[in-house]
Amino acid sequence: MKSEKISELTTNRLSVYLRCLNDLVTEGAKTVSSDGLAKRFHLNSAQIRKDLAYFGEFGVRGVGYYIENLRDQLTKILGLEKEHRVAIIGAGRLGTALADYYGFTQTNFSVAGLFDADSKKIGQTIGGVEIFDIKNFADIAKRDKIDVAVIAVPAPFAQNVLEQVAEAGIKAVMNFAPTPLRVENDVKLKTVDLTISLESLSYFLAQPNGSNSKNLKSNSNRRRIKQVEKV
Numbered sequence: 001m002k003s004e005k006i007s008e009l010t011t012n013r014l015s016v017y018l019r020c021l022n023d024l025v026t027e028g029a030k031t032v033s034s035d036g037l038a039k040r041f042h043l044n045s046a047q048i049r050k051d052l053a054y055f056g057e058f059g060v061r062g063v064g065y066y067i068e069n070l071r072d073q074l075t076k077i078l079g080l081e082k083e084h085r086v087a088i089i090g091a092g093r094l095g096t097a098l099a100d101y102y103g104f105t106q107t108n109f110s111v112a113g114l115f116d117a118d119s120k121k122i123g124q125t126i127g128g129v130e131i132f133d134i135k136n137f138a139d140i141a142k143r144d145k146i147d148v149a150v151i152a153v154p155a156p157f158a159q160n161v162l163e164q165v166a167e168a169g170i171k172a173v174m175n176f177a178p179t180p181l182r183v184e185n186d187v188k189l190k191t192v193d194l195t196i197s198l199e200s201l202s203y204f205l206a207q208p209n210g211s212n213s214k215n216l217k218s219n220s221n222r223r224r225i226k227q228v229e230k231v
Helices: 008-027 034-041 045-053 067-077 093-099 102-106 134-143 155-167 194-206 209-218 220-230
Strands: 084-089 109-116 129-133 148-151 172-175 188-191
Touching: 008 034, 008 045, 008 067, 034 045, 084 093, 084 134, 084 155, 093 109, 102 109, 109 134, 129 134, 134 155, 148 155, 155 172
Parallel strands: 084 109, 084 148, 109 129, 148 172, 172 188
Antiparallel strands: none
C-alpha cells in the first residue's frame, strides 16, 4: 500500500467494487478487466485502476483481475474478514427499522442490541434484537464486544449519546441525527443526513432544463464518479 493517506471517497468506492465482484462471483465469472467491470456496473475504468493501485498490483496482463482473489483482497483491505457487532441507540421508528434491516444478513455486520431511555421499551425485542437501557451501554458494549455504534435519536440528544458511546470505547460511529456533532480525534464519525441529500436533489430540479442538460453532458464522467462515491 502506498504511504499517502487514503481518502474516505476511495474506500467508499472500494466497497462498491466489492459489491460488484460479489455479483460476478454469484454468476460464476472467473476474471474481469477494469473496462469490463466499468461497463457492466456503470463505473469509471480509470478510477478503478487508480483506486486499486493504492493497495498493490492485482491485475494480470492479458487476463485482467481474478475475481475471487480481488474480492478476497478488498475484503481484507476493508477489514471485513471479521465480524463487526453493532449497537443502535434509539429504538424509535428509524432505529427499529435499522435493527430489522434485511441487508445486515448479507454482511459481516450484526446488530447486537438496541438501546433506549424509555423504560416502556426496555426488554422488548425487534427482529430478534433486544432493547437495553442506555444507562447500561458501556457494560453491555464490553460484554457483547460491540465495536460500531449507530445514533438514531432526536437531534437534541445526539451529542450526549455520542459522548457516552465514545466513553465506552467505541471508535466507529454512524450518526443519523440531523445535527453536526463534536467528536474526538480517535473516533471516526460518519453522518448520514437525508434532508441534505434531498435538498441537493431539490437544487438539481430547480435548475433550468437546458442548464441541467448542458452540465450533465459536459460532466458525464465526473457524474459517474460521484455516483460511486455516494453509494
